[in-house]
Amino acid sequence: MAVTAKAFQLWRQEIAPTDSVSDLCRSAGIKRSTLAQQLVRGKVSVSTLLAVARGYGLDPVCALAQFEGYTDLLTGMRAPTSAELLSQVSHRDILKLLVARGEGTGNGLSDLVPFPHRNSARAWIEAIDPGDLRQQLSERSGIARQNLSAQLSAGRLSPGLAIEASRIAGVSLTSGLVVTGLLTCAEGGWPVTGRADALNALSDTDLVLLARDRLDALGKQLRKADADENRDRAIWENLG
Known part of the structure; x- marks a missing residue:
């Protein structure tokens, strides 16, 4: 907004x-x-x-916070949840730690892949979703759910929607601005080492489950990309 x-x-x-x-x-x-x-x-x-x-x-x-629509930004600023921090950890870092632990050298990671990345907005929305976040966000903002999904698929989320999502989920109002890159971690109240600390604190079981979920999501994205590429190729071939 x-x-x-x-x-x-x-x-x-x-x-x-x-x-x-x-x-x-x-x-x-x-x-x-x-x-x-x-x-x-x-x-x-x-x-x-x-x-x-x-x-x-x-x-x-x-x-x-001096502008309409953002006046509660300061009072609504708080520490991010572990789920939010983990949502911004790359699958590469998750697998790297998993392999290191399996080899007995997993003392923890400190230098993680930078974020935001293409899936930052979608991963964050899924991490804070109480169950009906997209529906509530659509109703409050007036944006159609398919348009919201299109934004997330493209790796985007407008500031207004990001803050409204935070209000609905009860998390820090600055979190959405951090995961979309509008604010730095320091500006948005995210600990610089927060993502690494949250990742390293996971048990082996939770780490494996997180890796499974991320790889599953990645597989779906790759299959969709392949399907889109095949469709485009077929269209061009039919056009001669």
Whole structure:
């Protein structure tokens, strides 16, 4: 959910009253044309707002919390759950630890594959789902479930939907912004070593079950990709 251009303009006049738009963009490290287009459309993206906040040394969460739709962001900020942390661990790291433990050298991993990755948003949604999250999210936001699924399949989740999902699930309101890459772990209240700590704390049994679930999900994705590729190839062949 973007913020209104009017609200953004009022905010930026407060934080940098003497700076021009060019000065603002230079400090934020964004293109002037990008901001200009957003202002013309009347909506400024959350990523632009956060870039400006960082450029002026402001806390991104505090800055975003000043805008409508995000006012409860600070009060709703808390530590992530173990399930959330594990949702952002790559299957490669899970298998690496599993093999290391099997060989008797599994003292724990510390250097994990970076995130967010393509499946970050979907994995996070599944980790916090109380059972009817997608249905509730669809009803509250007005977005069709198929459109929500399309976002997740593409590895995307809008800031508004991410925060609304957090509200429904009762987790930190900043978590969705972390798993979509809008906030860093430090900015969103996620411990830097949180993912590794959650992974290393798993018992052998839980680690095997987690590996099974991830590989099953990966297999489904690969089968779908293969089916899509075969369908596209057949279409091109029929076109001659």
